[in-house]
Amino acid sequence: MTTTTERVRTREGGPRRLPAAWRLGFHRGALEIKQFFRLRDQVVFTFAFPIVFLFLFASIFSDDVTGAGVTASQLYVPAMMAAGIMTTSFQSLGISIAIERDEKVLRRLRGTPMPPAAYFIGKIWLVLVTGFLETVILLLVGITFYDVELPSDAMRWLDFGWIFLLGLTACALLGIAISSVPKTGKSATSVVVLPFLVLQFISGVYISIGTIPDWMLDISAVFPLKWMCQGLRGVFLPESAQVLEQAGSWEFGRIALVLGAWCVGGLLLCLLTFRWKTRRDG
Secondary structure, three states, X not given: OOOOOOEEEOOOOOEEEOOOHHHHHHHHHHHHHHHHHHOHHHHHHHHHHHHHHHHHHHHHOOOEEOOOOEEHHHHHHHHHHHHHHHHHHHHHHHHHHHHHHHOOHHHHHHOOOOOHHHHHHHHHHHHHHHHHHHHHHHHHHHHHHHOOXXXXXXXXXXXXXXXXXXXXXXXXXXXXXXXXXXXXXOOHHHHHHHHHHHHHHHOOOOOOHHHOOHHHHHHHOOOHHHHHHHHHHHHHOOHHHHHHOOOOXXXXXXXXXXXXXXXXXXXXXXXXXXXXXXXXXX
């Protein structure tokens, strides 16, 4: 993932330097975004999946939560927002990169003068755009149908900003890392979706934190999703709702430490495990 400077020839025959990796990464990101939105079925599934589940669970569990000052449906909104962020980063990258590797797209890109870092910068641009859109859509649904209120405190919006960026970055890096696990592109969906589905159940996305066994919560606390759910609940729910958390508080400081650690750990995993070729290609 090092940034290198290559020389190419202009039409006049004189040498010029390729743009920096960041500039190329921006153009690569624009291409990734265009390709994503051209696949209508992928767009519909990506954005509709958490919305459909939000409607289902919020419709089934809509009673007031005793002592928390919120309804069960309001609890689902920030949790689904966190799951949506992880869907557009971890799940999306884990599957798409594995398929691109299997179809030798990565191998061809590695043989071009494009700096390797530009490819990953392009992927980050893609998940930033899709993750932001997913979050906005779910928030609009929560405001419109489930009486979720926007924060009036600037600090809460600041909290939302760093939770979104750190969570998205951590999940994107983990998605890049897990893309090296599937042996083929066809098996990528099974390999990536299973751990993500398990994490959603034990991290408080589908089931209230208070009903999940402590040993499961301890496992989920190792990964980013649980802390993203907790942080977004702290942003969009009243202070009275923090009694439902395992520690009885939002723990914003601990959330920042865990998500920041996963950003560093995810980067190290990418550097150690990422491959441009499939295993059968050597």
